[in-house]
Amino acid sequence: MTLVDELRAAIGTAQVRTGPTELSLYRRDASNMAGSSAVVCLPRSSADVRACVSIADRHGVAFVARGSGTGLAGGAVPLDGAIVVATSKMNRVLSVDAVNRQAWVEPGVLNLDLTRQVEPLGVHFAPDPSSQQTCSIGGNVANNSGGPHCLAEGVTSSHVLAIEVVLPDGTSTMLGGEDPEPPGYDLRGAFVGSEGMLGIATSVCVKLTQNPPAVRTMLMDFDTVDDGAATVSGIIAAGMVPAAVEMMDQLCLQAVEAYIHADLPVDAAAALLVEVVGLPTGLDADVAAIVAIAGEHGVRSVRVAQDEAERALLWKGRKSAFGAIARIKPNYYLHDTVVPRSKLPEVLAEVYAIAARYELQVLNVFHAGDGNLHPLLVYDAREPGVLERVHLAGQEIVTASVAAGGVLSGEHGIGLEKRDYMPLMFSEVDLEAQQMLRHAFDPLERANPGKVLPSPATCGDIHAVPEGAWV
Amino acid sequence: MDLSEFAEEIGDHGAVTIAGLATRGGPVDGIRPVMAPGGIDWVKPEEMTLQCGAGTPVEEVDAALAPFGQTVVIPPSGTVGGALAVGRSGIRRLGHGPLRDAVLQARYVDAAGRIVKAGGPTVKNVSGFDLCRLLVGSWGTLGFIGEVILRTRPRARFEQWYVSNGDPFELIGRLYRPVSVLWDGEQVWVLLEGHPDDVERQVAANGLRPGDPPADLPRGGRWSLPPSQLSTLPGTGRFVAEIGVGVVHHEHPAPPREIDPAVRRLHHRIKHEFDPAGRLNPGIDVLAQS
Numbered sequence: 013m014t015l016v017d018e019l020r021a022a023i024g025t026a027q028v029r030t031g032p033t034e035l036s037l038y039r040r041d042a043s044n045m046a047g048s049s050a051v052v053c054l055p056r057s058s059a060d061v062r063a064c065v066s067i068a069d070r071h072g073v074a075f076v077a078r079g080s081g082t083g084l085a086g087g088a089v090p091l092d093g094a095i096v097v098a099t100s101k102m103n104r105v106l107s108v109d110a111v112n113r114q115a116w117v118e119p120g121v122l123n124l125d126l127t128r129q130v131e132p133l134g135v136h137f138a139p140d141p142s143s144q145q146t147c148s149i150g151g152n153v154a155n156n157s158g159g160p161h162c163l164a165e166g167v168t169s170s171h172v173l174a175i176e177v178v179l180p181d182g183t184s185t186m187l188g189g190e191d192p193e194p195p196g197y198d199l200r201g202a203f204v205g206s207e208g209m210l211g212i213a214t215s216v217c218v219k220l221t222q223n224p225p226a227v228r229t230m231l232m233d234f235d236t237v238d239d240g241a242a243t244v245s246g247i248i249a250a251g252m253v254p255a256a257v258e259m260m261d262q263l264c265l266q267a268v269e270a271y272i273h274a275d276l277p278v279d280a281a282a283a284l285l286v287e288v289v290g291l292p293t294g295l296d297a298d299v300a301a302i303v304a305i306a307g308e309h310g311v312r313s314v315r316v317a318q319d320e321a322e323r324a325l326l327w328k329g330r331k332s333a334f335g336a337i338a339r340i341k342p343n344y345y346l347h348d349t350v351v352p353r354s355k356l357p358e359v360l361a362e363v364y365a366i367a368a369r370y371e372l373q374v375l376n377v378f379h380a381g382d383g384n385l386h387p388l389l390v391y392d393a394r395e396p397g398v399l400e401r402v403h404l405a406g407q408e409i410v411t412a413s414v415a416a417g418g419v420l421s422g423e424h425g426i427g428l429e430k431r432d433y434m435p436l437m438f439s440e441v442d443l444e445a446q447q448m449l450r451h452a453f454d455p456l457e458r459a460n461p462g463k464v465l466p467s468p469a470t471c472g473d474i475h476a477v478p479e480g481a482w483v
Numbered sequence: 484m485d486l487s488e489f490a491e492e493i494g495d496h497g498a499v500t501i502a503g504l505a506t507r508g509g510p511v512d513g514i515r516p517v518m519a520p521g522g523i524d525w526v527k528p529e530e531m532t533l534q535c536g537a538g539t540p541v542e543e544v545d546a547a548l549a550p551f552g553q554t555v556v557i558p559p560s561g562t563v564g565g566a567l568a569v570g571r572s573g574i575r576r577l578g579h580g581p582l583r584d585a586v587l588q589a590r591y592v593d594a595a596g597r598i599v600k601a602g603g604p605t606v607k608n609v610s611g612f613d614l615c616r617l618l619v620g621s622w623g624t625l626g627f628i629g630e631v632i633l634r635t636r637p638r639a640r641f642e643q644w645y646v647s648n649g650d651p652f653e654l655i656g657r658l659y660r661p662v663s664v665l666w667d668g669e670q671v672w673v674l675l676e677g678h679p680d681d682v683e684r685q686v687a688a689n690g691l692r693p694g695d696p697p698a699d700l701p702r703g704g705r706w707s708l709p710p711s712q713l714s715t716l717p718g719t720g721r722f723v724a725e726i727g728v729g730v731v732h733h734e735h736p737a738p739p740r741e742i743d744p745a746v747r748r749l750h751h752r753i754k755h756e757f758d759p760a761g762r763l764n765p766g767i768d769v770l771a772q773s
Contacts, residue, residue: 110656112711162607167607191729192572193571197625198570199749224659251552252637293680351605379607382607384607422609448756448757
């Protein structure tokens with residue numbers, strides 16, 4: 013039997029797609045890179061995933077797990093004709109334990125759907141990536157996703173207790189557990205953030221977080237980016253970890269204001285959106301302390317949301333940045349690096365200088381609280397030669413971030429996008445150690461090959477560089 | 484001693500074991516011991532990070548952070564490296580999170596005597612595989628941690644232990660983010676932190692009385708149960724259970740557990756990849772530790 017026939021026999025004809033439209037859809041994720049695949053599988057159960065992976069194994073073919081395809085680093089782009097195993101049909105919340113605040117979910121459950129389903133119990137799933145309406149829990153696990161509210165709560169790894177996985181040889185097992193200290197190595201921790209290279213998650217036990225009894229959200233604006241950044245450092249050094257600390261620069265404020273009309277301070281160099289959560293007296297004390305710190309750094313005005321509607325409006329400002337920029341230019345390239353908080357002013361200045369050098373416009377809207385930069389380079393792809401400038405500028409931004417004591421990625425992962433930048437952060441020996449972990453799970457390199465680890469570390473196999481890649 | 488001297492001492496052949504302050508079992512008997520470098524390299528309160536040698540006593544780290552109103556989630560006593568190698572969290576895990584979340588970057592010496600970096604220095608980082616989490620709780624069987632960058636957390640401005648004779652499973656549903664809820668089958672101990680007025684309101688609403696934490700925790704065994712099974716503990720002997728977490732400090736050793744063959748296989752393969760000659764902490768079976 014051919015590969016496709018075997019897959020169809022195992023999981024059903026309708027679940028195995030080979031039509032040109034679908035194949036073209038699954039060639040890419042939300043990055044601008046594309047690969048190619050000969051077949052897309054849509055498993056409905058763990059057993060289906062097991063079957064797909066076993067068949068791939070027998071045929072010596074690679075496979076790529078895919079959630080909603082919202083990844084920005086090309087992690088779900090199929091290389092070398094790998095089978096795509098999309099978990100979007102595995103989208104049930106299997107069980108919820110309201111007392112112990114745990115839930116078992118299938119990997120295709122959407123992040124925000126989970127939070128909505130458990131809302132009546134007064135809990136939520138803490139990681140809240142910007143794509144939370146469409147991204148899946150399986151994808152969150154693969155990328156160790158973050159989001160604005162991960163400043164205080166931590167990223168996905170802190171919210172995953174156990175993962176039922178199909179290993180690259182087709183066996184199923186459980187990593188981690190509902191209990192706090194399962195024996196042995198933290199295989200759960202190793203799997204989270206492994207970008208689909210250690211196997212496929214088929215169900216996930218997540219930790220649910222108590223909703224806070226009270227919330228205070230404030231918008232503060234500054235004459236200089238440095239003042240805003242110094243305020244962030246001041247808040248943290250004072251022993252407060254707000255639920256979220258987001259920064260928008262002037263170009264971003266202007267774009268968003270033109271889009272949503274929220275009375276944003278468009279003449280400010282930067283604005284901070286700060287949210288604190290908890291019990292009311294402590295919150296009021298925190299708000300007073302934060303306003304005082306901002307005052308020491310020349311804050312121009314402080315707007316504390318008076319009700320839930322105003323809070324929603326302020327957050328809408330933050331969250332509609334990506335829609336708003338379409339008013340400036342039709343295309344954008346979103347970057348993701350992390351720098352020490354104290355280096356924010358310096359690295360931001362460098363980001364502006366790099367963009368200017370390449371005659372590009374850059375908007376910054378990012379998780380200032382944890383130093384997670386998201387420079388958005390906006391451009392019009394129809395302009396000849398612009399893509400090359402965008403790529404070169406991006407390369408310099410990544411290099412500058414690492415040189416400032418930062419890291420390659422805070423949320424988006426390495427995927428294909430930053431695979432060949434890994435040596436900026438890691439020595440050959442460091443990368444070899446990562447390869448050891450991979451080989452322990454996947455000696456034949458069948459699970460999402462060609463991602464994360466630069467290929468010289470593997471035995472010289474050269475993967476096709478997909479179109480749009482700037483690796 | 485610096486990291487490269489530590490690496491040289493470990494070398495690339497012959498069995499070797501890592502020693503600390505022997506608070507968590509100590510090195511493997513009869514094997515050449517090495518000790519990791521100690522000392523705090525720097526504290527960055529505005530980053531909420533600290534770098535230290537793995538041989539640094541936990542108390543020293545805590546003392547270095549105290550002036551900045553910060554602390555780390557490493558349970559007291561022994562060295563930082565020892566606590567990380569063993570991987571057990573303290574009794575504040577419910578509110579402050581597990582130990583494994585505290586390590587941002589680790590430099591360890593591998594079985595070939597080379598210095599390897601895992602993770603990165605910033606509080607957020609998804610660059611590459613998460614080897615830090617693999618190291619925490621690996622009992623020195625994959626590499627000997629030499630130096631770490633830790634995430635710190637704010638020290639509570641106010642905290643207080645309370646006691647109650649109520650139902651711990653109801654209490655945990657009503658309290659907002661208690662730091663710790665312990666239960667011995669009869670009495671409940673609750674650690675709360677925050678603004679004193681907020682704590683006071685929680686105390687009044689839930690009938691808590693100020694008290695001391697449990698005088699000592701049973702040391703016969705450390706059980707790890709799904710938190711949903713803790714209610715079945717009464718009748719098994721003397722215990723103090725961490726409600727909402729599932730760690731049980733018990734007078735009896737933990738009941739034996741089945742290990743899935745696939746998990747066992749993964750452990751063997753990982754050990755073989757990282758330490759093919761089995762020279763690091765020989766004889767330690769991580770799956771048998773509890």
